[in-house]
Amino acid sequence: MTFELTPRTGPGATVVTAAESLVTTFAERAEAADAENEMCRENFDDLFTSGISSAFVPQELGGFGLESIHDWTLAIATLARGDASTAIAITMHHAIARRMAQIYSLANTDLGPDHELTRDLAAPLRKMASGEMLVCATATEIGTDNLHPVTEVVRHRHGDRDGWRINGQKIFVTMSPIATHVSTVARLRDDDGDNMANIVLPMDTPGLLPQNDWDALGMRGSGSQSVVFKDAWVPESALSRIGPWGKWSLKYLEFRAIANIVLVGAFLGIAEAAYDIALAKLLTRSRVGQLAAEQSGIQNLVGEMALELAQCRAVLGAAGVQMDEYCERHSTSAASMEDAHGLMNDYQTAKWTVNRGAIGVVSKAMDLLGGSGYTNSHVLGRLYRDVRAGPFMQPFGPAELREYVGQVTLGQYPER
Ligand SMILES: Cc1cc2nc3c(=O)[nH]c(=O)nc-3n(C[C@H](O)[C@H](O)[C@H](O)COP(=O)(O)OP(=O)(O)OC[C@H]3O[C@@H](n4cnc5c(N)ncnc54)[C@H](O)[C@@H]3O)c2cc1C
Incomplete structure (x- = not known):
């Protein structure tokens, strides 16, 4: 390869x-x-x-x-x-x-x-x-983005213990049906200002209510149901502040870039699986007495898939190396906001290239297999649906990503 x-x-x-x-x-x-x-x-x-x-x-x-x-x-x-x-x-x-x-x-x-x-x-x-x-992890909510969570914690005393109460709803809480804990972000307004907090709670916390409502086009085995927090108790030790609400902070930029680039890997893996399935079939299939692999139209399509996959791997591999080097460089000294936006920009670039490439490869695998791949019982159908989830993983969706990359490229680092 x-x-x-x-x-x-x-x-x-x-x-x-x-x-x-x-x-x-x-x-x-x-x-x-x-x-x-x-x-x-x-x-x-x-x-x-x-x-x-x-x-x-x-x-x-x-x-x-x-x-x-x-x-x-x-x-x-x-x-x-x-x-x-x-x-x-x-x-x-x-x-x-x-x-x-x-x-x-x-x-x-x-x-x-x-x-x-x-x-x-x-x-x-x-x-x-x-x-x-x-642990499952969620930032996503309806009608807002990751920087502006509406889910909120407010001060609350529970017996003789100081802590918080959380209310709100998160969607796409992948793995929540089997997780023991959930890590989430919420708004926290107090004398220290308007901030975001990270909270880790056991899934059996009273008032933490899984909705069992996952029924999507693809990634159907990911358990990405919604979770409602209704007056759930948050002990002091379960909460940490992560920066101002509505603004990128160094920690949050770094965490989101690093935590999310691995998702891009999953979409590369889907494309590789589709490519392997298509190739295996082509090496044994004949039409009008000619082996599929000997037909020039097929050779062109396979060549294009191989080129797309090579681009995906090269960009994702380079982004991974950049991230490793970033972590090494800043293991004991803080990076600047510009550095962290550079990291996020690497993730966005890899995401754009790989997700588009992966969708292209799976689609071409479907072209190559034709009718035999276009059945619900064929594995390619699942790959075709699963690969479509890649582009809109936040941050940023396809409608926002190019603007962000343009801003960073022009040195216009967005605050929010
Ligand atoms: C497979 C998958 C796994 C994900 N896992 C996570 C995760 O673990 N943690 C995390 O923080 N984010 C997760 N996300 C969210 C992702 O990062 C994006 O935020 C999300 O795709 C929505 O982005 P959007 O900009 O398209 O928003 P929008 O188009 O606004 O998407 C939100 C809309 O999706 C619909 N919706 C969502 N869930 C349901 C549901 N259960 N039933 C019916 N409708 C629903 C609602 O109409 C809602 O308004 C996941 C997304 C996908 C597709």
Whole structure:
């Protein structure tokens, strides 16, 4: 494969190898999950036993100690070749685990030893490694964007404990039917101003109400139902402030760029699966006595698919390397807002290129297979539907993305 992505780090190679071992099994289970519109729990058992779900947990706490964004993206692309719904679902948990592991590791060094923080984070990270904690993550709400959550927390005392109460509704809460915890963002207005807060709550918190309303065109096995918060209690320890409401902050820009680029990997994986299926068929199929692979029209189409896939891989691989280098450069010193917009811009560029390319490749695979691929029972139908979810993953949707890239390119960094 031209520009084939390969792991850059030892832990990355371990995770990618583990992911490769699951592709066939996931592909075999995907049709039933898609038809039943249900998450495939066995896949998540496999992600746990293979160590993939706790990939970011530091080795001393029982994980693989993965750090590379490039390798993470490759592992997700690999899983998506089998089942993209499962692949995007586990990214949510990974993103939260990665952030915890990063703070844990920093707090554990001579640079900023913070034994209390290290102790606080070791417990949930160990729970992730033992399979007791699986976190879904949501920012999305109806009628607003990720920077302007309407879901709100207000001060509330519960017995003798200080804390908060949360009200609102989140949509597209991927993996929530099987998660043990949810990580979400909400508005917080108090004497310190108008801010955004990150909140992590157990899924069985009273007042946290899953809506069981996921019924989409594709990614049907991702469990992306809505979740309502109705006066749910938030203890003080479950909340942290992440920056001003309605404005990009350094932390939020970095988190969203890094957490979301891996989703792009899933759409590359879908395209690779469609390409492999089409090629396998063409090598054995004949028409009017001529092998399909010997026909020039077919050769042209396959060439175009190969070119598109090469572009997708090259851009996504380069973006992964840029992100790794960014994280290394800023591991102990803060980046500037311009640096962080550059990071977000890399993600947007990769997203634009890969999602458009992946949709093109899957569509051409459909052209190549013709009628035989155009049935509900054929795997290509699922890939065709799943790949369409890529472009509108926030931030930013296709209607906003080019404007953002133009702004950053012109040095007009948007504040909101
Ligand atoms: C497969 C998938 C998984 C996603 N996972 C996550 C995630 O884990 N966390 C996260 O924060 N965001 C997630 N998103 C959201 C994503 O990032 C975008 O925000 C989302 O696609 C909407 O963007 P939009 O700009 O098109 O908004 P809009 O077009 O405004 O989309 C929102 C609209 O979608 C419709 N809608 C949403 N959910 C339902 C439902 N259950 N039933 C009926 N209608 C519904 C409603 O009409 C709602 O107004 C996911 C999206 C998809 C497609």
